Structures are given as C-alpha cells and as structure tokens.
Amino acid sequence: MAQPADLLTGMPAGTAPPAAPPRPVWLYVRRWLALNSEALRAVLIGAVALGLFLLAWHLLTTYRVVFFVRFTNVPSPAAVYESLTRAMHDSKFMMHVLLSCRRILIGFSLAALVAVPLGLLMGRFKLIHETLFPITEILRPIPAIAWVPMAIMLWPTNEQSIVFITFLGSFFPILVNTLHGMSLVDPVLVRASQCLGAREVSIFREVYFPASLPHIFTGLTVGMGVAWVSLIAAEMISGQYGIGYFTWEAYSLVQYSDIALGMICIGVLGLGSSTLIRGLGRLVMPWNRT
Amino acid sequence: MSDIKQTRGHVEVRDFGLSYPTLDGPMPAVTNASIHINPGEFVSIVGPSGCGKSTLLNAVAGFLKPTVGSVTVDGEAVDGPSAERGMVFQQYSLFPWKTVKGNVEFGMKMKHLDKASRDRAARTLLGITGLTAFENKYPDSLSGGMKQRVGIVRALATGPKVLLCDEPFGALDAQTRVIMQQILTNMWQRLKISVLFVTHDIDEAIFLSDRVYCMTARPGAIKAEIAIPLERPRQQSMMMSSEFLALRRGLMSLIREESLKAMGGEISDLALEGLSIDMHGQSFADVV
Numbered sequence: 255m256a257q258p259a260d261l262l263t264g265m266p267a268g269t270a271p272p273a274a275p276p277r278p279v280w281l282y283v284r285r286w287l288a289l290n291s292e293a294l295r296a297v298l299i300g301a302v303a304l305g306l307f308l309l310a311w312h313l314l315t316t317y318r319v320v321f322f323v324r325f326t327n328v329p330s331p332a333a334v335y336e337s338l339t340r341a342m343h344d345s346k347f348m349m350h351v352l353l354s355c356r357r358i359l360i361g362f363s364l365a366a367l368v369a370v371p372l373g374l375l376m377g378r379f380k381l382i383h384e385t386l387f388p389i390t391e392i393l394r395p396i397p398a399i400a401w402v403p404m405a406i407m408l409w410p411t412n413e414q415s416i417v418f419i420t421f422l423g424s425f426f427p428i429l430v431n432t433l434h435g436m437s438l439v440d441p442v443l444v445r446a447s448q449c450l451g452a453r454e455v456s457i458f459r460e461v462y463f464p465a466s467l468p469h470i471f472t473g474l475t476v477g478m479g480v481a482w483v484s485l486i487a488a489e490m491i492s493g494q495y496g497i498g499y500f501t502w503e504a505y506s507l508v509q510y511s512d513i514a515l516g517m518i519c520i521g522v523l524g525l526g527s528s529t530l531i532r533g534l535g536r537l538v539m540p541w542n543r544t
Numbered sequence: 545m546s547d548i549k550q551t552r553g554h555v556e557v558r559d560f561g562l563s564y565p566t567l568d569g570p571m572p573a574v575t576n577a578s579i580h581i582n583p584g585e586f587v588s589i590v591g592p593s594g595c596g597k598s599t600l601l602n603a604v605a606g607f608l609k610p611t612v613g614s615v616t617v618d619g620e621a622v623d624g625p626s627a628e629r630g631m632v633f634q635q636y637s638l639f640p641w642k643t644v645k646g647n648v649e650f651g652m653k654m655k656h657l658d659k660a661s662r663d664r665a666a667r668t669l670l671g672i673t674g675l676t677a678f679e680n681k682y683p684d685s686l687s688g689g690m691k692q693r694v695g696i697v698r699a700l701a702t703g704p705k706v707l708l709c710d711e712p713f714g715a716l717d718a719q720t721r722v723i724m725q726q727i728l729t730n731m732w733q734r735l736k737i738s739v740l741f742v743t744h745d746i747d748e749a750i751f752l753s754d755r756v757y758c759m760t761a762r763p764g765a766i767k768a769e770i771a772i773p774l775e776r777p778r779q780q781s782m783m784m785s786s787e788f789l790a791l792r793r794g795l796m797s798l799i800r801e802e803s804l805k806a807m808g809g810e811i812s813d814l815a816l817e818g819l820s821i822d823m824h825g826q827s828f829a830d831v832v
C-alpha cells in the first residue's frame with residue numbers, strides 16, 4: 255500500500271520523524287486575528303476615515319461649495335490624480351522630488367552627525383554644557399525660516415543656503431532631545447558599569463549612549479519633521495528647484511491641481527522619512543518595545 | 545588557582561567616618577566604624593534605616609571617599625570603583641539594552657577577554673543559576689528573581705575579590721528571597737570570595753553570614769559584632785533551631801533599640817507592648 259507523501263518534505267510519511275498532529279490553519283488565523291485585533295481595528299478605521307475624507311473632498315469640489323471657505327478653485331481628487339499620472343512621466347517633476355530628498359538627506363544627516371555627538375558631550379562634560387548651553391538656548395527659538403536672509407549672505411550658492419536651512423531646522427530638536435536623554439541616564443547604571451571595570455570611554459559607549467538612544471531617536475523623528483517644514487519654506491522663498499518650489503510655481507502658473515499634488519507629495523515624503531527613522535530606531539533598539 | 549583566591553579579598557575598614565556636606569554643615573552619616581572581612585568570609589551589616597549601611601558599602605566600593613579613616617582591600621587603599629569589587633544592587637540595575645548574556649559578559653568585555661572565552665564563562669554561569677533558557681532575553685521581560693540572579697552572575701563573572709551587596713533581595717517576595725539566598729550561598733562557596741552584605745532582614749543576615757555587624761542609629765557606628773557559628777551547608781530547617789532563634793533574639797533586641805532611636809525615640813517601648821488592637825470591622829478612628 256502506498257504511503258501518503260509528507261506535504262513538507264515530499265518524503266513518504268513513514269520515513270519522517272513523528273510529526274506533531276496537524277493543526278488546522280483556521281486556528282492560527284483566528285489566533286492571529288485575536289492577537290492583532292487592535293492593530294486591525296486601527297487600520298480599518300483609518301482606511302474608512304481616509305475614504306470619507308476623499309469623498310468629502312470630491313463632493314466639496316465638484317459642487318464648488320462656498321461656505322466661509324471657497325472651494326471654487328480647489329482641484330478635485332480626480333484632477334489631482336490626473337496631474338499625478340502626468341507628473342509620473344515628467345522628468346522635471348521627478349527632479350524636483352529628488353532634489354528635495356537630496357537636500358533633506360544632506361541637511362538632516364549633517365544635523366544628526368553634529369547634534370548627537372554634541373549633545374552627548376554636553377551631557378557628559380559640565381564645562382562644555384556650561385559654555386555652549388546659553389548660545390544654543392538663544393539660537394534655538396529662531397525659526398529656520400528666519401535664517402533665510404542670513405543664509406543667503408553666508409553661503410555662496412542658493413543650494414548651500416537651502417541645505418543650511420534644513421540643517422538648522424533639524425539641528426535643535428535633535429540636540430535638545432539628546433541632552434534630555436543624557437540627563438535621564440540612571441546613575442546607578444553608570445555605577446554598575448564602573449564596578450564591572452568600565453572606564454570613561456566605555457561608560458560613554460556602553461551606558462550613556464545606549465541609555466540616551468530612545469531620546470535621540472525621538473529627536474531624530476521630530477528633527478526630520480522640522481527639516482521638511484524648513485526645507486519647503488526655504489524652497490518657496492529662494493529655490494529654483496524642489497517640491498516646495500514646484501508647489502509655489504504651480505500657484506503662480508495657475509495650475510491648481512499641481513498645488514494639491516505638491517502638497518500631497520510633501521506629506522507622503524514627510525511620512526515616509528519619519529517611518530524610515532522609526533524603523534531604523536526599532537532596528538537599533540530591539541530592547542525598546544514602545 | 546583556588547589557593548591564590550583564598551588569600552584574596554581581605555577587606556579592612558579602619559576608624560571610618562563619612563560626612564555629607566549640607567547647608568547646616570557636614571552631616572555625619574557614619575562615625576568611627578571599623579570592620580574587616582577575612583578572605584572568603586561572608587559578613588553582613590544590619591542596622592536601622594538611614595544608619596549609613598549603604599554609605600559604608602559605597603565607600604568600600606570606591607564611590608565615596610572616607611572623611612576620616614581608611615578602606616583597604618588586600619593592603620591596598622581603595623581609590624575609586626573597580627572590577628575587583630563586584631556590586632549587586634537592590635534595583636537590579638541591569639543594562640536594559642543588553643541581553644541577559646550581554647549583561648553577564650559586560651565585565652569580561654571590559655577586561656578585553658576574547659569572545660569565545662566570554663561566551664563560555666557566561667554560559668557556564670547562566671547554567672549554574674538556571675538562566676540558560678533566558679540568555680537571549682532582554683531584562684525587561686524577566687521576573688525580579690531572575691533579574692537579580694543575572695545581577696549576581698554579572699558581578700561574579702569578572703572574578704572579583706569581594707562581592708558587595710546592598711539589600712539585593714529587598715524587593716523580592718519571601719519565597720523567591722529564600723531561593724536567591726541559597727543561590728548566593730552556593731555561588732559564594734564555589735568561588736570562595738569575600739562577601740559584604742547589607743540587609744535589614746535579620747533572618748537573612750543570620751542565615752547567610754559567618755559574622756554580622758550591627759550598626760547604631762544615625763550617625764552609624766558599629767554597635768556589635770556577632771559570630772554566627774551555625775554549620776554549613778545551611779538548610780532552611782535550621783531557621784527553626786534553638787541556636788538560630790537565640791541568635792535572632794539577640795540581634796533583634798540590638799536592632800530594636802536602635803530602630804526606636806532612629807525613629808526619634810518618642811515611642812515608648814511599654815506603650816507598644818500593650819498594643820493589640822482588635823478592630824472588629826471598625827475603622828481605626830472608631831476604636832480610638
């Protein structure tokens with residue numbers, strides 16, 4: 255009599271080690287659903303709300319509602335979608351997007367590379383903190399956009415001043431959060447490391463740095479948000495390229511659907527970059543389950 | 545190797561005093577304390593709350609400098625913390641960003657031991673304490689008893705001369721505490737190191753120690769030194785023996801006196817003795 259073949263190995267069932275009794279798939283599906291019901295609920299509600307938002311937008315624009323605000327000139331979702339399909343084949347639009355991304359990448363990376371080490375050093379060494387803290391506190395409340403004229407004077411090219419604005423926007427959130435993280439490091443953990451033979455450099459690397467990492471990542475997330483805000487503003491004021499410039503140009507050229515396209519594009523890019531940072535944070539801090 | 549170990553870990557605290565600077569001038573926390581730990585000895589310090597037990601222990605660890613007197617280990621003055629003196633903390637104080645094994649390997653990493661021997665030592669120690677299944681877990685997912693086992697193993701992994709414990713089992717429930725005491729005794733006997741153990745649990749001090757120092761209320765001084773001649777290995781059942789109970793009574797009365805002093809001395813002993821309130825479901829205000 256032929257033995258039924260094992261599903262996984264393809265070998266006759268008799269030769270395989272005794273397998274666990276087969277569990278019906280639906281049981282796993284049900285458990286998975288039960289374990290993830292909260293997340294599923296959120297996704298479902300979010301999707302429905304998004305749909306309603308699109309529907310409202312569609313109705314408001316097709317009927318050109320005027321009720322305090324005027325929807326007469328606001329493009330409809332369909333018009334924006336049309337703009338999008340056109341833009342996807344337009345190398346100029348892609349260049350705007352890529353240039354903005356490049357500015358973010360450079361400005362934000364520089365800010366992180368300067369602000370994180372600086373925050374760690376300020377948190378660890380009193381003298382550095384006492385020296386630099388008053389300066390950073392005065393510069394911090396100045397919005398990056400207010401730096402535009404100064405940036406234009408400081409930097410020889412437009413490109414550099416826009417990157418500089420982006421850098422400034424993300425610099426202070428990252429610095430402040432790193433400092434905050436450093437101030438919350440549990441001194442008992444530092445003592446524990448000293449009792450295990452850790453010296454200055456090791457304490458810094460093995461205790462202060464990982465202990466502040468959750469706050470550093472909060473700073474990076476906030477900093478990324480502010481970087482986009484600053485970049486778009488700078489591009490609108492002094493740019494020649496970039497998604498912020500694209501949006502402003504669309505207004506000047508009376509291409510209303512491109513305005514909405516630019517805005518949505520900025521939103522998606524901002525969301526994408528903060529998701530990237532959050533994912534990176536989860537990768538770097540597997541112990542941190544928040 | 546074990547011969548060398550037995551001659552290590554001689555702690556000598558002589559005429560020790562430590563004051564904390566405050567607005568009202570230096571506030572003495574510990575005065576005139578002299579204690580010693582012979583190599584391989586298990587010594588406890590008991591005393592009322594705030595009498596300076598942690599202060600004394602932290603001075604031995606090297607975190608605090610004595611205002612007067614001296615702290616030496618094997619004849620060398622203590623100057624700052626070092627891996628020679630391992631420490632176990634009440635709050636566990638594991639590195640949350642390291643796995644159980646990562647925590648245990650930390651001290652060996654600081655000693656620049658190679659990965660293979662670190663790995664071997666960590667696994668052995670975790671095996672002895674029954675933590676093998678948890679070696680890749682993060683501390684957050686462990687129970688208090690497990691965390692403290694990791695804390696002890698981590699401190700022992702560097703091969704310290706002395707193990708310092710500041711109420712390490714204070715946050716654990718009674719059953720877990722008993723198991724932890726046995727694990728600690730077991731490790732101590734295997735490794736033959738000196739232990740200085742701070743606790744306010746008298747039973748714990750007697751059960752674990754070769755000698756117990758009893759401190760006075762603040763500013764703490766050494767009030768008495770009691771040898772615990774109970775044989776080893778010690779069993780849970782010994783806690784019912786008349787010998788144990790006699791030691792317990794003795795230490796109790798010493799501590800009680802100081803605890804009352806530490807609370808301000810206003811509560812008279814007599815008043816407490818007659819105090820036996822049967823509430824019968826009423827609130828305290830009704831009874832009084």
Ligand SMILES: Nc1ncnc2c1ncn2[C@@H]1O[C@H](COP(=O)(O)OP(=O)(O)OP(=O)(O)O)[C@@H](O)[C@H]1O
Nearest residue numbers: 564566571573592593594595596597598599600762
């Ligand atoms: N940094 C400090 N500055 C001022 N006073 C302090 C400081 N640290 C401790 N003290 C005081 O010194 C005394 C001894 O403190 P210590 O922590 O050594 O006591 P303890 O015996 O360990 O108490 P507990 O049983 O509560 O742990 C306490 O009265 C405490 O208030």
Ligand SMILES: [Mg+2]
Nearest residue numbers: 597598599710
């Ligand atoms: Mg204490």
